[in-house]
Amino acid sequence: MREVIIAANWKMHTTPGDAGDLARTIAGRIREAGVTRVICPPFVCLDAVRAALAEADPEVAVGAQNVHHELAGAYTGEVAAPMLVGLAGWVIVGHSERRRDAGETDALIGRKLGRAVEAGLRPILCVGEQLAERETGRAEAVVDTQLAGALTDHDPAALQAAGFVIAYEPVWAIGTGRNAVGSDAAAMAEAIRASLGRLGWGSAAVDVPVLYGGSVTSANIGEFLAEPSIDGALVGGASLKPDEMAAIVARAALTARARAAAA
Ligand code: 13P
Numbered sequence: 001m002r003e004v005i006i007a008a009n010w011k012m013h014t015t016p017g018d019a020g021d022l023a024r025t026i027a028g029r030i031r032e033a034g035v036t037r038v039i040c041p042p043f044v045c046l047d048a049v050r051a052a053l054a055e056a057d058p059e060v061a062v063g064a065q066n067v068h069h070e071l072a073g074a075y076t077g078e079v080a081a082p083m084l085v086g087l088a089g090w091v092i093v094g095h096s097e098r099r100r101d102a103g104e105t106d107a108l109i110g111r112k113l114g115r116a117v118e119a120g121l122r123p124i125l126c127v128g129e130q131l132a133e134r135e136t137g138r139a140e141a142v143v144d145t146q147l148a149g150a151l152t153d154h155d156p157a158a159l160q161a162a163g164f165v166i167a168y169e170p171v172w173a174i175g176t177g178r179n180a181v182g183s184d185a186a187a188m189a190e191a192i193r194a195s196l197g198r199l200g201w202g203s204a205a206v207d208v209p210v211l212y213g214g215s216v217t218s219a220n221i222g223e224f225l226a227e228p229s230i231d232g233a234l235v236g237g238a239s240l241k242p243d244e245m246a247a248i249v250a251r252a253a254l255t256a257r258a259r260a261a262a263a
Contacts, residue, residue, distance in 0.1 A: 001263040002209050004256040005165060005232035006249050007038040007124060008239030009092060019045035020052035027056040029246035034256030037249060038063045038090050043079055046087040063090030066098060069111035081119035090122045094150060096171045106149025113150060122163040125150060131172035140191040147195045156201040165209045166192055167234040173214025175236060185212045186227035218247030225255040
């Protein structure tokens with residue numbers, strides 16, 4: 001039985017002055033034991049969110065949105081994995097906004113994954129195609145290439161032991177209000193597990209949680225969680241709104257309970 005995960009990506013929102021209050025408010029609204037819940041604020045808000053959640057609900061995890069591919073060195077403005085230890089338990093790598101704005105390649109993202117695993121952080125690897133790639137029938141091939149590029153040098157067992165998660169985030173659905181169709185996202189989740197199988201994961205591929213991300217709201221979360229191959233969501237804009245998070249996590253709890261009952 002795969003776990004059900006709702007991860008909040010706050011992107012470049014909140015400040016150290018207000019992030020703790022928002023995290024506390026959201027934590028109070030998402031008390032669902034069966035759902036793995038993660039909040040990923042900006043680096044400078046990690047400590048405030050960590051402290052707030054330690055009080056409000058220690059079961060809600062904290063994640064970073066990025067990590068550097070080296071352990072230390074002359075990398076002005078960057079944050080290395082060992083620096084996150086104690087502040088975050090999770091980390092997002094390969095978000096499309098970083099691929100776009102920071103020129104991150106699949107190989108570089110693969111190195112970030114390695115640093116995350118070494119530091120004991122639970123990684124969420126983001127993959128997803130551009131609109132033109134979907135419209136020309138290349139979405140699955142693009143995602144397969146992203147996975148191969150990032151995962152080739154990684155031992156599946158080590159990643160699995162680190163709690164590796166994949167988030168399928170079609171770029172055209174991010175921040176656009178235009179979410180993917182549930183069945184398309186489910187087909188991609190199956191394709192992702194097939195890619196993992198070809199990358200040496202064997203039967204372990206079926207155990208990797210695959211989340212959907214891209215304009216997820218309380219109104220459409222049910223469409224994704226109705227798909228057995230999808231294990232939750234990586235939520236952007238809606239994750240800053242307590243009402244939205246409450247409804248999204250409540251819906252996820254239904255799926256978690258149904259899975260537990262069926263197991
Ligand atoms: P939105 O939910 O704002 O579309 O963002 C999705 C995302 O990029 C989460 O990582």
